[in-house]
Amino acid sequence: MSDINSYRLDRRNFLKGVAGTTAVAAAGTGLLSGTPSLASSPTLTLGDAEISVFSDGTLSMPMNFILPDRSEEEIKELLSPHVLSTETLTPDCNVTLMRRGDRLVLFDVGSGANFMSSAGQLLANLEDAGIDPGDVTDVIFTHAHPDHLWGVLDDFDDPLFYEAQYWVPQGEWDFWMDANTLENMPDERKSFVVGAQSRFEAIADQVEMVPPGTEVVPGVEAVDTAGHTPGHMSYVIHGGSESAMVIGDAISNAIISFEKPGWNSGSDHDTAQGIQTRKVLLDRLAADKTRLIGYHLPHPGHGYAERNGDAYKFVAG
Numbered sequence: 364m365s366d367i368n369s370y371r372l373d374r375r376n377f378l379k380g381v382a383g384t385t386a387v388a389a390a391g392t393g394l395l396s397g398t399p400s401l402a403s404s405p406t407l408t409l410g411d412a413e414i415s416v417f418s419d420g421t422l423s424m425p426m427n428f429i430l431p432d433r434s435e436e437e438i439k440e441l442l443s444p445h446v447l448s449t450e451t452l453t454p455d456c457n458v459t460l461m462r463r464g465d466r467l468v469l470f471d472v473g474s475g476a477n478f479m480s481s482a483g484q485l486l487a488n489l490e491d492a493g494i495d496p497g498d499v500t501d502v503i504f505t506h507a508h509p510d511h512l513w514g515v516l517d518d519f520d521d522p523l524f525y526e527a528q529y530w531v532p533q534g535e536w537d538f539w540m541d542a543n544t545l546e547n548m549p550d551e552r553k554s555f556v557v558g559a560q561s562r563f564e565a566i567a568d569q570v571e572m573v574p575p576g577t578e579v580v581p582g583v584e585a586v587d588t589a590g591h592t593p594g595h596m597s598y599v600i601h602g603g604s605e606s607a608m609v610i611g612d613a614i615s616n617a618i619i620s621f622e623k624p625g626w627n628s629g630s631d632h633d634t635a636q637g638i639q640t641r642k643v644l645l646d647r648l649a650a651d652k653t654r655l656i657g658y659h660l661p662h663p664g665h666g667y668a669e670r671n672g673d674a675y676k677f678v679a680g
């Protein structure tokens with residue numbers, strides 16, 4: 364089984380299995396600005412995979428929700444140099460789209476109309492780029508929080524991406540569908556449980572479970588990054604000589620998560636496991652120089668983790 368300690372599998376063997384020699388020969392990786400086909404962000408190419416990031420809008424969260432254990436002084440000291448508000452965080456929401464062969468794959472689907480008025484813009488942005496929901500062949504979820512899952516239904520509560528196969532981390536399905544989860548959840552997050560259950564039920568006929576370490580669609584490897592939620596999953600997109608990792612909310616803020624990976628995050632379900640996962644992931648991403656794509660990092664959310672003393676910094680790119 365692969366987890367964040369062992370995801371770096373033998374790339375040659377992996378490519379032999381999934382992408383073949385064409386991808387290796389194609390190897391060119393980089394930013395092609397102005398590529399119109401997938402709009403919204405410049406298209407990244409990884410071998411034969413084209414990756415674009417679409418905005419679902421932004422969220423608004425009070426700082427004392429994100430950093431419940433930190434003093435005003437500590438927060439000021441960290442954020443003021445970056446000219447960021449110390450009261451409210453307004454993270455972007457970045458939905459990754461991958462086109463490879465005949466597959467058009469979305470990683471998460473945004474908030475839809477019923478979470479925050481500043482979010483829920485994915486569908487409009489896809490349509491602006493000429494992409495119809497019926498074109499999407501696969502939707503792969505990192506986890507089942509509202510800003511990642513609730514956009515899965517249309518105005519009639521039917522699956523929006525009606526032709527798609529939905530891929531749900533096994534641990535996420537098990538957790539959110541468990542009869543005890545609602546009862547055990549603090550009151551202010553009970554709506555997350557009700558919301559996840561109703562969406563999962565609505566797409567159940569189109570769902571496949573994703574155990575960690577499996578190849579979800581060709582060239583996409585699931586990596587266990589539990590902590591933010593019990594079954595949180597990240598995905599390595601392999602292509603050509605490089606790879607990129609869709610990290611969901613395992614690393615969720617370009618300043619806080621990188622400069623203070625050991626700080627408790629109020630948005631993590633299990634704060635200790637969240638810290639452990641974040642540290643291991645940052646260490647691996649920095650050592651491997653693997654591009655990451657973060658759901659809440661500044662749009663379009665891709666870049667690199669670089670070591671900076673005993674912490675890290677996010678370098679967009």
Ligand SMILES: [Zn+2]
Pocket residue numbers: 508510511612658659
């Ligand atoms: Zn999120």
